[in-house]
Amino acid sequence: MSATIFKLIPEDVHFVPDKGNVEQVRSYLVSIFPSATVSVEQTEEIQFVDQGENFVQIACPNCDAVLDLKWWHNAMDSAWQSAFKELDVQLPCCSAHSTLHGLRYDFPAGFSRLIFEIENPEEEVRTEHLRRVEQLLGCEIRMVNARY
Missing domain, CATH: 3.30.70 (Alpha-Beta Plaits)
Known part of the structure; x- marks a missing residue:
């Protein structure tokens, strides 16, 4: 259930x-x-x-591009190494800076x-x-x- x-x-x-x-x-x-x-x-x-x-998907909070899951998994692996203390990322779509927390997760x-x-x-x-x-x-x- x-x-x-x-x-x-x-x-x-x-x-x-x-x-x-x-x-x-x-x-x-x-x-x-x-x-x-x-x-x-x-x-x-x-x-x-x-x-x-x-x-469903993850999108860039700056340009709304749907992010590649392989990129996200790599970013999560890097963040995990610091016990998620370092969540900063440079987005591959538009080079904007954000955090993994700041991404647009759907849901x-x-x-x-x-x-x-x-x-x-x-x-x-x-x-x-x-x-x-x-x-x-x-x-x-x-x-x-x-x-x-």
């Missing part, structure tokens, strides 16, 4: 909130999605937060040290839910809609 997991991550890949803020967000998500499994993962190292089967993906997961919720995560999480955390967030 497939699982749908909404992953909420800070836009700032290095952001680490206070433990109290993390617990407030977890409690809020449990109250909004009582039948879902809500979990929090916080790590010392940055990790790639993927969209699973929802992956969204990203990098983070903090992940809130909502597994198999009965309803969608709405914009007002995301805005409230941002208020509680004190930072902008990105939602990764994953399917496994």
Whole structure:
């Protein structure tokens, strides 16, 4: 059986909130999605937060060109060598500079040290839910809609 997991991550890949803020967000998500499994993962190292089967393509945030997956895999291998501390890349399509986190993933993906997961919720995560999480955390967030 497939699982749908909404992953909420800070836009700032290095952001680490206070433990109290993390617990407030977890409690809020449990109250909004009582039948879902809500979990929090916080790590010392940055990790790639993927969209699973929802992956379609990756595009350049500067010129919108679809990026070659071999180039992306090589860039990911290089970033992995630094435990994803170095995410800067020069894009092959237009030579612009970006980060692996700043690429346009379709569906969204990203990098983070903090992940809130909502597994198999009965309803969608709405914009007002995301805005409230941002208020509680004190930072902008990105939602990764994953399917496994």
